[in-house]
Amino acid sequence: xxxxxxxxxxxxxxxxxxxxxxxxxHLSVAPGEVLAxxxxxxxxxSTLMKVLSGAILPDAGTMTLDGQPYxxxxxxxxxxxxxxxxxxxxSLAPSLTVRDNIMLGVEPARMGVLDDxxxxxxxxxxxxxxGHAIPLDAPVKWLSVSDQQLVEIARASAVGCRVLILDEPxxxxxxxxxxxxxxxxxxxxAAGQSIIYISHFxxxxxxxxxxxxxxxxxxxxxxxxxxxxxTAQIVALMVGRELQDLHPRSARSPGEPIxxxxxxxxxxxxxxxxxxxxxxxxVGIFGLVGSGRSDLVxxxxxxxxxxxGKVRVGIYEGAxxxxxxxxxxxxxxxxxxxxxxxxxxxxxxxxxxxxYPQSVESGALLSPSRMxxxxxxxxxxLSVRCRSADQKIAELSGGNQQKIALARLLHRDVDVLLLDExxxxxxxxxxxxxxELIDSLATQNKAVLMISSYLPDLLGICDRIxxxxxxxxxxxxxxxxxxxxxxxLAAVGSGTGDRP
Amino acid sequence: xxxxxxxEWLNRLSPVFVLLVVYLLFVLVAPASFSSVRNLELIIRQTxxxxxxxxxxxxxxxxxxxxxxxxxVVALVTVVIAWLLAHGTTPLAAAAGGLLAGLICGxxxxxxxxxxxxxPFIVTLGTLLVFRGLAKGLAHEQKIDAPLSWLNELSAAIKxxxxxxxxxxxxxIFAVLAFLVALVLRYTRFGLHTLAIGSNxxxxxxxxxxxxxxKLVVYALSGLFAGIxxxxxxxxxxVGDPTVAAGLELDAIAAVVIGGGSLAGGEGSVLGTIVGALxxxxxxxxxxxxxxxxxxxxxxxxxxxxSAVVLDRLRHRQRx
Numbered sequence: 001x002x003x004x005x006x007x008x009x010x011x012x013x014x015x016x017x018x019x020x021x022x023x024x025x026h027l028s029v030a031p032g033e034v035l036a037x038x039x040x041x042x043x044x045x046s047t048l049m050k051v052l053s054g055a056i057l058p059d060a061g062t063m064t065l066d067g068q069p070y071x072x073x074x075x076x077x078x079x080x081x082x083x084x085x086x087x088x089x090x091s092l093a094p095s096l097t098v099r100d101n102i103m104l105g106v107e108p109a110r111m112g113v114l115d116d117x118x119x120x121x122x123x124x125x126x127x128x129x130x131g132h133a134i135p136l137d138a139p140v141k142w143l144s145v146s147d148q149q150l151v152e153i154a155r156a157s158a159v160g161c162r163v164l165i166l167d168e169p170x171x172x173x174x175x176x177x178x179x180x181x182x183x184x185x186x187x188x189x190a191a192g193q194s195i196i197y198i199s200h201f202x203x204x205x206x207x208x209x210x211x212x213x214x215x216x217x218x219x220x221x222x223x224x225x226x227x228x229x230x231t232a233q234i235v236a237l238m239v240g241r242e243l244q245d246l247h248p249r250s251a252r253s254p255g256e257p258i259x260x261x262x263x264x265x266x267x268x269x270x271x272x273x274x275x276x277x278x279x280x281x282x283v284g285i286f287g288l289v290g291s292g293r294s295d296l297v298x299x300x301x302x303x304x305x306x307x308x309g310k311v312r313v314g315i316y317e318g319a320x321x322x323x324x325x326x327x328x329x330x331x332x333x334x335x336x337x338x339x340x341x342x343x344x345x346x347x348x349x350x351x352x353x354x355x356y357p358q359s360v361e362s363g364a365l366l367s368p369s370r371m372x373x374x375x376x377x378x379x380x381x382l383s384v385r386c387r388s389a390d391q392k393i394a395e396l397s398g399g400n401q402q403k404i405a406l407a408r409l410l411h412r413d414v415d416v417l418l419l420d421e422x423x424x425x426x427x428x429x430x431x432x433x434x435x436e437l438i439d440s441l442a443t444q445n446k447a448v449l450m451i452s453s454y455l456p457d458l459l460g461i462c463d464r465i466x467x468x469x470x471x472x473x474x475x476x477x478x479x480x481x482x483x484x485x486x487x488x489l490a491a492v493g494s495g496t497g498d499r500p
Numbered sequence: 501x502x503x504x505x506x507x508e509w510l511n512r513l514s515p516v517f518v519l520l521v522v523y524l525l526f527v528l529v530a531p532a533s534f535s536s537v538r539n540l541e542l543i544i545r546q547t548x549x550x551x552x553x554x555x556x557x558x559x560x561x562x563x564x565x566x567x568x569x570x571x572x573v574v575a576l577v578t579v580v581i582a583w584l585l586a587h588g589t590t591p592l593a594a595a596a597g598g599l600l601a602g603l604i605c606g607x608x609x610x611x612x613x614x615x616x617x618x619x620p621f622i623v624t625l626g627t628l629l630v631f632r633g634l635a636k637g638l639a640h641e642q643k644i645d646a647p648l649s650w651l652n653e654l655s656a657a658i659k660x661x662x663x664x665x666x667x668x669x670x671x672x673i674f675a676v677l678a679f680l681v682a683l684v685l686r687y688t689r690f691g692l693h694t695l696a697i698g699s700n701x702x703x704x705x706x707x708x709x710x711x712x713x714x715k716l717v718v719y720a721l722s723g724l725f726a727g728i729x730x731x732x733x734x735x736x737x738x739v740g741d742p743t744v745a746a747g748l749e750l751d752a753i754a755a756v757v758i759g760g761g762s763l764a765g766g767e768g769s770v771l772g773t774i775v776g777a778l779x780x781x782x783x784x785x786x787x788x789x790x791x792x793x794x795x796x797x798x799x800x801x802x803x804x805x806x807s808a809v810v811l812d813r814l815r816h817r818q819r820x
Contacts, residue, residue, distance in 0.1 A: 075705070075706050075708075076706075076707075076708035079706075079707070079708060080708075091700065091702060091703040091706055092700065092703055093695070093696045093699035093700040093703050093704065093766065094699055094700065094766065095695065095698075095699040095766040095767055096692075096695055096696055096699055096766075100692055100695075100696070101703075104692070104696050104703075104704065104707040104709065105704075105707030105708035105709050106707075106708070107689050107692060109688070109689045112688050112689050112690060113687055113688050113689075114687050114688060114689055114692065116687070155707070
C-alpha cells in the first residue's frame with residue numbers, strides 16, 4: 001500500500017495455555033477507510049478486539065498507530081490513544097444522562113467542580129458531529145438501543161477517536177437504524193477516521209466496507225477489496241477447512257414426530273419458527289450468534305415467554321414451564337454451562353439429581369447414599385474423570401462438566417434432548433465421546449435437537465439441519481442435500497432468496 | 501419528552517407527597533399536640549442523627565455499596581468524645597477527635613473494600629462488630645460521664661432567648677451538610693464518578709474512572725458523616741454510651757430506600773433520603789401520641805419501607 005496507514009497490526013499472536021487464539025494476524029487500515037473483519041464464531045475476532053483495546057497483551061507481534069508503536073496495557077490507555085470500541089453489549093451507565101455518559105472519564109472540571117457549560121458544549125458538539133439530536137439531559141436508559149449506540153459513538157469521538165471499532169453493531173437494531181448507522185459511518189469516513197467493522201453479515205460488509213480481512217482459526221487467511229470479491233468467495237475463505245472424523249453415525253430409523261413446534265414466536269428474536277422432531281433422529285440448528293437459535297430452544301423449554309404459536313410434546317400441548325417440560329420428558333443442556341447450566345460450587349451428585357430428586361428419595365428425605373450411587377453409575381458409564389461423586393463441579397474440566405450436564409438428562413431418562421452448543425469449549429477427546437453418546441441415544445429412539453455454530457459437527461452428527469437467520473428458521477433439510485457453503489450462505493444472507 | 505420530564509419530576513417529588521400524606525393523616529387522628537410547632541421542631545431534631553448518617557449512606561448506596569458499620573461508629577464516637585472531655589480536653593478538641601475517629605473508621609472500611617477486593621456487605625458487617633467492641637472496650641462496658649459543655653447545646657431544644665434560630669445548631673449543620681452533599685453529587689467530578697460506578701462499574705472502568713479512589717473517598721465520607729452524627733448523639737445523651745445507636749444503620753438504609761434509592765446502585769437523592777428519614781420519625785412521633793404501642797410502630801415502619809420500594813418499581817414500570 002502506498003497511501004498512509006493509520007493502524008497496522010503485524011504478526012500478532014495470543015496463546016491461552018496450550019491453545020493458540022491468534023496466530024500471526026496481519027491487518028492494516030488507512031485514514032478514511034472502512035475495513036471489514038469477517039470470520040465465523042470463534043475465529044478469533046473478539047480476541048483481536050481485546051488486543052486492540054488493551055484488555056489482552058499479545059504474546060508476539062507488533063502494532064503501530066500513525067507510525068508510532070502502539071501497545072495498550074488497559075482500556076484506558078487505548079482510549080487515550082484514540083482507539084474506541086463499540087461492543088455488542090453496550091457499555092453505558094444507564095442512570096446517567098446522555099451528556100454525563102459522553103463526558104465520563106474526560107470531564108472538564110476546575111478543582112473537581114464540573115464545568116457544566118463546557119460539558120454541555122463538548123457533548124453537544126460530539127453529538128452534532130454525528131448529525132443526530134438527542135437531548136443531552138435525558139437518562140440513557142430512556143433511549144432506544146440505536147440511540148444508545150449513538151451515544152457510545154459520540155463518547156468515542158468526544159475524546160478524538162482515530163480508529164473506531166464496531167463489533168456486530170447491527171445485531172440488535174432495526175433495518176432503518178442500520179441505514180442511519182451506515183450514513184454515520186460514511187460521514188466519519190469522509191472526515192478521515194478509520195473504521196474497523198466486525199460482522200458476519202456479508203451483505204452488510206459489501207454495503208459499507210472498502211476492504212475486508214478474513215479470520216479463520218486465529219489466522220488472517222485472506223484480504224482484498226470488497227468490490228473485487230463475490231459473497232461466495234468471501235464465504236469460501238471463512239469456511240475452507242477439512243472435516244475431521246469425530247462423528248460416528250449408526251443406522252437410524254426415525255419414528256413418529258415427538259416434538260412439534262408450529263409458528264412459534266418469542267421476543268425479541270424468534271419469528272414464527274416451525275419444526276417437527278421425530279424420535280430416533282438428530283436435527284441440527286445452525287445460526288450465528290444473535291440469530292435467535294438459543295432463544296428458540298429456550299422458548300420451547302419455557303425459559304423464554306412464548307408470544308404466539310404452539311409447542312406439542314408427545315401427547316401434551318401448549319406452553320410449559322421448565323418443571324412441566326421435564327415431567328413431559330424433555331431436557332435441556334444450556335449453552336452457558338458456567339452461569340446457567342451447572343451449580344459450580346456444588347457436587348457432581350447434587351448437580352446430577354437436581355432435575356429428578358424423586359429418584360433418590362427415601363420417604364420425604366433425600367438419601368445421600370442413593371445420590372452418590374446414582375452419580376457413580378453415570379460417572380462410570382460416561383467415563384467422567386473425577387475423584388469422587390462428592391467432588392465440586394468447578395474442579396472438573398470443561399468436557400467432564402459437560403458430561404454431567406448431559407448425564408442429568410439421561411438420569412431423568414428424557415425422550416427429547418435440547419442441546420445448545422453441547423461441545424463448546426471442550427477438548428477433542430470429550431467431544432468425540434459426546435458425539436458417540438448422541439449417536440447411541442438416537443439409536444435408542446430418543447430425539448435430539450442440537451444447536452451448534454460449528455458446521456462440521458452438525459454435518460457429521462445430524463440427520464437434518466435447519467438454519468436460523470435473524471429470527472427466521474428455514475425448513476430442515478437432510479444433510480445429504482447440504483454442504484457447508486450452502487448453509488453458511490443461508491446463515492449470513494440478508495433475505496429469503498438464498499436458503500439452502 | 502416534556503411529558504417525560506414532568507413525570508420524572510413528579511417521581512422525584514413523590515416521597516415528599518408521601519411525607520405530606522402521612523403527616524396530614526396524623527394531624528387528623530392524633531391529638532392537637534401532634535400538630536404543634538413544638539412537636540414539629542422535635543420531629544426535625546429527632547431526624548438529625550439518622551438524617552446525617554443517611555447522607556453518607558446515600559453516597560455509598562448510589563455508588564453501589566452498603567455501609568453497615570455506621571451505627572457502631574456513632575457509638576464509638578460518643579465514647580471518644582466523652583473520654584476526651586473527661587480527660588480535660590477542650591470541647592472543640594473533643595469534637596474534632598470524635599470526627600477524626602469517624603473518618604478513620606470510614607477509611608478503614610474503604611481500604612478493606614478496595615485493597616482486599618471484598619464485598620462491602622461483608623467488610624462492614626465485620627467492622628460493625630469491631631467498632632462496637634472497640635467502643636465497649638474503651639468505655640469498660642459502661643457509660644462515660646463527661647462535664648457539660650456547649651457541645652450539649654447542639655441538639656438540645658432551643659432556649660427562648662435564641663428563638664430567632666428556629667432550630668438548634670445541630671439541625672442547621674444537618675441542613676448545610678445536606679445541601680453540600682446534593683451539590684457534590686450533582687456538580688463535581690467525584691459525584692459523577694460515584695453515580696457512574698453505581699450505575700455500571702464496567703462502563704466506568706472503561707472510561708477511565710478511578711474506581712478504587714472514588715470508593716475509598718465514599719466510604720471515608722460515610723465514616724465522617726457517622727462521626728458527625730455521633731457528635732449529635734453525644735450532644736443529646738451528654739454521656740459516651742457504647743451501646744447507643746444499635747440498628748441505626750438499618751434506619752439510614754431505610755431512609756435512602758424510602759427516598760427512592762436503589763440497592764443496586766446508581767439511583768438515590770439527598771432530598772429523598774431526608775424525606776425518607778422524616779417519614780420514619782413522623783410515624784414514630786404520631787404513633788406515640790395516639791398511644792399506639794412500640795410493636796405496632798415497628799410494623800407500620802416495616803410496611804412503609806416495603807410499600808415505598810413497590811411503589812418505586814410500579815412507577816418505573818410505567819415509564820418503560
